[in-house]
């Protein structure tokens with residue numbers, strides 16, 4: 001469903017500060033793939049996700065979604081195809097709005113309907129049902145401001161919001177890294193459940209090697225702007241923590 005062909009990206013081109021960040025990335029993601037993406041800081045993981053989402057454009061190469069060339073399509077025009085969750089729990093939700101309003105906005109992204117409609121009866125029930133699946137009691141707090149919630153609660157809502165509009169691809173960039181261990185493990189479980197239930201293709205960046213090994217059907221390691229390892233299916237299952245750690249060196 002996603003194909004990257006010969007992606008190159010540099011920053012500060014033609015200056016002394018020029019850095020070549022992506023050096024010819026070729027990658028095909030299939031429907032239902034759940035990829036865990038690892039690699040040292042600076043390997044180019046976030047830049048790659050930015051290029052997939054359209055927040056950055058490559059210097060060379062092509063991005064295809066379902067065979068359609070979207071290389072030059074701006075981010076807002078790909079928005080309906082791609083859901084994103086960032087490391088910072090504050091990024092995904094609007095603090096001055098209520099839980100219900102945030103969720104309604106996310107629903108509206110998928111359907112071209114007015115905001116008023118979006119808070120109508122049917123939608124309210126959908127939002128309540130959706131919040132119930134979190135088992136965090138948030139379905140009773142729909143009118144509470146999101147700014148009052150913990151990081152873990154906000155990140156849980158952000159994942160719901162990112163998948164509500166039924167995107168084709170979910171991009172998760174170290175989305176548990178800023179959370180305490182309990183919240184992080186809750187969000188990891190939630191991620192597995194939602195990706196499993198919706199069948200959305202996903203790319204999850206993580207520094208947690210146990211999560212990278214246990215989650216998903218495919219593990220990719222980036223190193224210096226290139227793909228150093230792409231282990232699928234059984235090959236991924238056989239991969240051990242020690243082997244993966246050794247590859248970092």
Ligand SMILES: Nc1ncnc2c1ncn2[C@@H]1O[C@H](COP(=O)(O)OP(=O)(O)O)[C@@H](O)[C@H]1O
Pocket residue numbers: 011012019021039040041042043044045046047048
């Ligand atoms: N906007 C930018 N301008 C200049 N350099 C950047 C910019 N964004 C990222 N970089 C550099 O690109 C490299 C890769 O960054 P990034 O994609 O964020 O790596 P990762 O997510 O794997 O840690 C780093 O050396 C970083 O400093």
Ligand SMILES: [Mg+2]
Pocket residue numbers: 045046047173
């Ligand atoms: Mg990053």
